[in-house]
Structure formats: C-alpha cells, structure tokens
Amino acid sequence: MKTTVKKTTYRSATVADVDGIFKLVNGMAESGQMLRRSKYRIVTMLANFIVADTRNGELAGCGALFPLWIDSAEIVALAVDPRFRGTGVGKGLVQELLQRARRLGFPEVITLTYAVDFFSRLGFSVQPKDKFPRKLWRECLECPRLEDCDEIAMSIRLGESPGGGE
Numbered sequence: 001m002k003t004t005v006k007k008t009t010y011r012s013a014t015v016a017d018v019d020g021i022f023k024l025v026n027g028m029a030e031s032g033q034m035l036r037r038s039k040y041r042i043v044t045m046l047a048n049f050i051v052a053d054t055r056n057g058e059l060a061g062c063g064a065l066f067p068l069w070i071d072s073a074e075i076v077a078l079a080v081d082p083r084f085r086g087t088g089v090g091k092g093l094v095q096e097l098l099q100r101a102r103r104l105g106f107p108e109v110i111t112l113t114y115a116v117d118f119f120s121r122l123g124f125s126v127q128p129k130d131k132f133p134r135k136l137w138r139e140c141l142e143c144p145r146l147e148d149c150d151e152i153a154m155s156i157r158l159g160e161s162p163g164g165g166e
C-alpha cells in the first residue's frame, strides 16, 4: 500500500532499499542517534520497514514497526536524511507506521528516543522505561548502552493521536 503526502511517497521497503536504509541508519548510529544495525538485520526486518521516496526517487527516510507482543509494537530505526529534515518526512513516516499498527490491531505503539518534542507533537507521551520490559529483552540486550541507556521511553494509545490521523 502507498500513501503520498506533499510529493513524498511512503511505501513498504523492498530489497532495492536495503543499501539505502543501511547507510541512513548507520550514519545516524555513528553520531549516537540510534542503534547500529547490520545489513543482515535490516534484511531480516525488511517486511517491517517503510521508506519515504522523494519525487526524484531519492530515499528521504525510513522507519520500521516491530511487534513486541499482542499489546504493543515499537517504532524503530526512524531516520530522515539530513537533507530532507524539517519538511514533514519524519511526521509522514510516523503517521504511516501508526496507520499500519492500527490496521494490525495493536492498541499501543512505543518508541525509545532522543526526539521527545518531535514525538510529543505526534501524540506520544513520556513513560517510565520499566513499563516496557519486552522491549528491554529484545534489542536492548544488543546495545552497548544497555547499562546506562539515556533514551526516553514514549508511547501512544491508538485512536488518541492528534497527529497520527486515520
């Protein structure tokens, strides 16, 4: 399924996007903004990823929805190419991922992030990290910052989002 917002197309990722996602995510990881991911990891998560294409077919951003359990899914690897920041691509990606979560029937979506104001504008609110033990037992165990994680946990109950519209 495709959604087009302001000349940007949001669509499911394909194998043709793997290299672009790899570069984007690991570029952010180098500056400490997110967890590094191997190409193998990206391929195995490919069905969870969406990408934003510009009108010229450039990869403007990516993000993935990862089910944690039947009560929640997590937004991971949300990254917008610095050239396209501030143009609504991040918001479009989150809205598309929230729509996918709704269609799949998840009542709650969580994220661990440094971009608190960005997610607040989209209807997420800050939560105590220990509210999400399933998250901790998944990717966090692979993270070098496991013991001193400074990311902020946020969540949204679906149907209550001002920015995540249907």
Ligand SMILES: CC(C)(COP(=O)(O)OP(=O)(O)OC[C@H]1O[C@@H](n2cnc3c(N)ncnc32)[C@H](O)[C@@H]1OP(=O)(O)O)[C@@H](O)C(=O)NCCC(=O)NCCS
Residues within 6 Å of the ligand: 028, 033, 034, 075, 076, 077, 078, 079, 080, 081, 084, 085, 086, 087, 088, 089, 090, 091, 092, 111, 112, 113, 114, 115, 117, 118, 121
């Ligand atoms: C955070 C990020 C995804 C935002 O993407 P973006 O495309 O620049 O954001 P948008 O243009 O869609 O902005 C949507 C709204 O959030 C605001 N916003 C964007 N980034 C923000 C930030 N860091 N802090 C506060 N507000 C922010 C915008 O002003 C805009 O507000 P508006 O709707 O009132 O106009 C992008 O900066 C990024 O890739 N950062 C590095 C990786 C990261 O932090 N990922 C999230 C962690 S999972």
